Amino acid sequence: MRYLSSILRIIVLVAVVLAIANFSDIQKVKAVSCTLNGGNLQTSCLENMDVTITGGVVVTNGFHTYNSLTINGGGVLTHDALTPGEDGATSTKKVDLNITNDLNIQNGSIDVSGNGYRGGVLAHKNGYGTGGGKFIPSSRFSGGGGGGYGANGGNSYQEIPTSLVSGGISYGNAADPNDYGSGGSGSEVMNLDQYFYPGGSGGGLIRITAKNIHLPGTGSIKADGTNTVNGLWVSGGAGAGGSINIIVKDTLYTNIDSSKKPLSEGGTAVNSGGNNSPVFLNSNNHDYDNIEANGGDADIFNSGSGDVGGGGGAGGRIFLNIGNVQSTCYIAGSQTSIPAFCEGKDVTIDGATVNADAVQVGTEGKRNFTNLTIENSGVLTHNALIPTTDFSTSTTTPNPLTLTGQLKKVDLIIDNDLTLESGGKINVDGKGYPNNYGPGHGSVGMCPDAKGCAGGGGYGGKGGQGDTTNLIGGLTYGLAAEPINFGSGAGLSNCGNDFFGGGRIKIDAGSITISDLSSMITANGNNDNNNCNFSPGGPSGGSIWLLSNTITTPVARPDTSSDYAMADKGYHLAGRGTDGFVGTLRIDGVLRNNGNSYNPNVLSYTNIFAKGGDIWRNGGAGGGGRIVLGAGTTSSGIQSRKVTVTVAWKENGIDKSVKLYSVLRSVVPTP
Numbered sequence: 160m161r162y163l164s165s166i167l168r169i170i171v172l173v174a175v176v177l178a179i180a181n182f183s184d185i186q187k188v189k190a191v192s193c194t195l196n197g198g199n200l201q202t203s204c205l206e207n208m209d210v211t212i213t214g215g216v217v218v219t220n221g222f223h224t225y226n227s228l229t230i231n232g233g234g235v236l237t238h239d240a241l242t243p244g245e246d247g248a249t250s251t252k253k254v255d256l257n258i259t260n261d262l263n264i265q266n267g268s269i270d271v272s273g274n275g276y277r278g279g280v281l282a283h284k285n286g287y288g289t290g291g292g293k294f295i296p297s298s299r300f301s302g303g304g305g306g307g308y309g310a311n312g313g314n315s316y317q318e319i320p321t322s323l324v325s326g327g328i329s330y331g332n333a334a335d336p337n338d339y340g341s342g343g344s345g346s347e348v349m350n351l352d353q354y355f356y357p358g359g360s361g362g363g364l365i366r367i368t369a370k371n372i373h374l375p376g377t378g379s380i381k382a383d384g385t386n387t388v389n390g391l392w393v394s395g396g397a398g399a400g401g402s403i404n405i406i407v408k409d410t411l412y413t414n415i416d417s418s419k420k421p422l423s424e425g426g427t428a429v430n431s432g433g434n435n436s437p438v439f440l441n442s443n444n445h446d447y448d449n450i451e452a453n454g455g456d457a458d459i460f461n462s463g464s465g466d467v468g469g470g471g472g473a474g475g476r477i478f479l480n481i482g483n484v485q486s487t488c489y490i491a492g493s494q495t496s497i498p499a500f501c502e503g504k505d506v507t508i509d510g511a512t513v514n515a516d517a518v519q520v521g522t523e524g525k526r527n528f529t530n531l532t533i534e535n536s537g538v539l540t541h542n543a544l545i546p547t548t549d550f551s552t553s554t555t556t557p558n559p560l561t562l563t564g565q566l567k568k569v570d571l572i573i574d575n576d577l578t579l580e581s582g583g584k585i586n587v588d589g590k591g592y593p594n595n596y597g598p599g600h601g602s603v604g605m606c607p608d609a610k611g612c613a614g615g616g617g618y619g620g621k622g623g624q625g626d627t628t629n630l631i632g633g634l635t636y637g638l639a640a641e642p643i644n645f646g647s648g649a650g651l652s653n654c655g656n657d658f659f660g661g662g663r664i665k666i667d668a669g670s671i672t673i674s675d676l677s678s679m680i681t682a683n684g685n686n687d688n689n690n691c692n693f694s695p696g697g698p699s700g701g702s703i704w705l706l707s708n709t710i711t712t713p714v715a716r717p718d719t720s721s722d723y724a725m726a727d728k729g730y731h732l733a734g735r736g737t738d739g740f741v742g743t744l745r746i747d748g749v750l751r752n753n754g755n756s757y758n759p760n761v762l763s764y765t766n767i768f769a770k771g772g773d774i775w776r777n778g779g780a781g782g783g784g785r786i787v788l789g790a791g792t793t794s795s796g797i798q799s800r801k802v803t804v805t806v807a808w809k810e811n812g813i814d815k816s817v818k819l820y821s822v823l824r825s826v827v828p829t830p
Contacts, residue, residue: 191226196234207259212236212267221251227260230267230378238363240274243287247276247339247364258369264378266491266509271363273385275339275401278358279303286358288341290327292396292470296350303358303396305457305470306341306384309333312399313457313470315346326396326470336402336476339364340384343396343457346469356394359385359455362401362475372405374413374449375489375507380405384455384472393469397455400475405450407481413449452477488528490537497526505530508537508583516541517566527572531668533583533678541567541662543590544645550596557598557636573668577707580674587662589685590645591701592616594658597647599633601625601696601779613650613696615771615779616660616684619726619742619786622649622699622771623779632739632779633699639743642702642785646684646769649696649778658685661701661769661784670709673766680705684729684772684781697729697772700742700784705767710788712766729771729780739771742783 193204197215201223204210210225214232220239230236239252254269256262276288284294290307295317302315305326312326324344331338340361348354362382374380384398454472488501491509499518506528515526533539546552549564569587571577579585592600594613601614601622614632615622619639622632630650637644646660661682673680682701726742767788771781 196232200236214267219254219256221253222255222257224257224259226258227263228256228258229261229263229265230269231265232267234267236267236269237271238274240360240363241276241287241339243277243280243283247288253364253366255364255366256368258367260369261371261373262367262369263373264380265373265375265489266377268379268381269365269367270379270381271365271401272381272383273360273398274363275361275382275384275398276306276341278306278342278360278385278387278395278398279345280357281345281352281355284345284347284355286327286342286344286361286396286398288327288339288361288399289330290341290399290473292327292342292344292358293325294344294346295322295324296347299349300393301347302393303344303346303356303387303457303469305396305454305472306343306359306361306399307473308338308340308361308399308401309452309476310473312341312343312396312454312473315396315457315470324470326473327399329473331402331476333476334478336404336478337364337366338402338476340382340399340401340452340454340472340475342398343384343387343455343469343472346387346393346395348392354393356388358395358469359387359398359457359472361398361472362452364402366402366404368406368408370407370409372407372411372413374411375491377489377491377494377509379449379451381450382452382475384453384475386455387457387469394457396469397457397472399454399473400452402475403450403452403477403479405479405481407479410483411481450477450479502527503529506532508533508539510535510537512538512540514542515539515569515571517568517570519566525570525572528574530575530578531571531573532576532578532580533585534579534581536582536677537584539569539585540587541569541590543567543659543662544592546593546596550592552596558592558596568662569664569666571666571668573666575669577666577668577671578674579672579678579680582675582677584678585664585666585680587664587701588681588683589659589698590662590682591660591684591698592645592648593660594648594695594698595650597633597645597660597699598636599647599699599782601633601648601650602631603650612777613779615696615729615739615774615781616647616649616699617739617782618644618646618660618699618701619769619784620699620728620740620771620782622647622696622782623729623737623739623774625650625696625779626777630696630779632696632737632782635782637702637785639745639785640787642704642743642769642787644702644785646682646699646701646771646781646784648698649772649774649781658687658695658698658772660684660698660772660781663702665702665704665706667706669707671705671707671711672709673712675713676766679766679768681767682769682784684770684784686729686772687774687778695774696778697739697774697781699729699739699771699781700726700769702784703767703769703786705786705788707789726783726786727768727770728783729773737779739780739782742769742771743785745787746789 200219212234292304297317305312307327343358382401452475457469599617617633684698728739769784
């Protein structure tokens with residue numbers, strides 16, 4: 160009985176373990192999606208799932224099928240590296256994926272660089288792989304040969320006796336790349352183990368079949384060879400690039416730059432670089448500058464007379480079989496401009512700060528996009544004005560703009576939708592005239608305390624007065640119906656740093672949507688941060704001109720009258736100066752604020768601002784800028800818009816909204 164009881168206990172325990180394991184598998188089967196940040200793809204996600212990598216390094220090996228795969232947040236998908244001496248022909252260490260629908264690499268990469276055949280090591284000085292670089296011992300210096308694959312690796316040489324150290328040979332199938340890049344050989348000084356330097360490793364292996372691939376500018380697919388470690392007097396050979404073999408059944412959505420091609424280039428070297436390898440495309444000969452299988456570089460620390468550098472690694476092999484190509488522009492990371500080839504396309508700015516200066520003077524200089532989305536704290540702006548370069552500094556003229564100055568503006572035609580979300584901004588704060596410049600700059604003089612102080616800059620509203628009556632603020636200029644000017648600086652004080660007026664924005668779009676409270680369109684003058692004892696004035700706000708059938712903003716209804724004006728004045732926060740004057744605001748052809756008076760009944764939007772700069776101490780604050788929403792000259796030259804301006808807010812947890820205007824205007828603009 161005791162024996163049977165023990166047997167029963169074991170049976171029950173096994174049943175429980177199996178039930179737990181089965182329950183875990185059932186839970187995975189029930190899930191249709193899988194999200195991971197680092198780790199192993201196969202242990203975290205089942206086949207045929209929708210997989211999202213949100214960051215970290217994720218490892219996959221062997222062939223697998225998923226419904227979709229998205230890589231964001233700087234995530235990296237890779238495979239394990241080959242070990243020294245491992246046979247690549249039988250290895251399952253590869254990124255080998257069948258994606259039923261979409262592969263989307265928005266802000267991340269598939270990167271197997273350096274995961275191919277190993278470079279030469281002390282126990283095996285030749286590089287590994289069919290095209291491994293060669294090592295020849297020397298009683299003096301012996302450099303390493305570069306690894307080969309898509310082409311021959313770069314050569315090096317040895318001293319005493321002097322002879323060539325060969326790079327590795329090419330091998331593999333250009334039309335169906337399915338191998339790893341070979342390693343470069345090691346290098347050595349006087350056959351001394353303590354002065355041995357290893358070679359670089361080859362690139363890994365990527366094979367992908369997908370219905371669609373989304374590969375914007377910040378997404379990449381790489382299989383590069385690695386560079387060599389700089390040695391003392393010598394260096395090893397670099398690794399060759401690996402394989403990238405991609406089949407896109409339907410469409411590749413990518414940033415396309417006609418000046419760049421997929422890269423399968425040999426690495427550079429002091430003595431002999433690796434050789435380039437051709438990139439094989441199917442019938443459409445487009446260029447994809449974010450797909451690369453480059454050979455590594457070989458160099459030495461000093462590269463002085465008598466030093467022996469290794470050979471560069473050869474380029475790998477890339478084959479792209481793509482049905483269709485649709486170009487998109489995704490701007491993120493360290494990118495600071497929108498390339499010219501993005502004109503007429505959908506553009507997304509994700510977290511980057513991007514300049515969008517006009518490309519030439521006149522209507523032809525406008526930037527034109529199909530849709531524009533700015534998200535995740537991305538910023539669209541223009542470059543700031545520079546004295547002399549961008550405008551005349553003559554004291555007898557109102558500082559007219561030069562040709563380069565005329566190009567500094569955000570001037571856009573959006574065929575469909577402009578969307579700002581998750582903190583996305585169009586921000587030209589402080590991009591206008593500096594102190595003492597601009598048609599409305601303030602005056603300058605001495606305050607009673609014998610310190611320099613100044614009047615505020617004017618534009619849509621006059622600048623505030625400084626401490627004494629002769630320190631008047633700058634005057635207004637420009638047209639309330641056509642806000643196209645920069646904001647002016649204040650008078651020049653003795654602060655030693657400038658406070659710039661607001662820049663200028665003009666956007667003609669089918670619809671404009673500002674989705675959240677942290678997203679804004681602003682052309683404010685700089686504020687004084689109370690860092691100067693010499694009482695500077697505040698600069699004026701700049702220009703915002705938004706032409707659109709629908710403008711939607713989510714700003715809560717303001718509680719105080721000071722929040723109502725978008726072209727708000729700068730405020731005098733302490734001391735003996737005065738506030739600036741409110742700028743002008745027109746909504747669908749109707750002047751709501753006129754630059755001198757102020758209508759507290761205007762329901763307005765605190766995330767669209769052209770505000771004058773605030774000041775401390777005894778200077779005058781900046782005047783407001785100029786803003787037009789709705790009616791104005793369209794890209795066709797006719798003022799014709801049915802404008803609906805909507806403000807939405809929450810009240811006691813209930814969503815509420817109000818539409819300010821919905822009228823049709825058709826007016827021939829004045830010359």
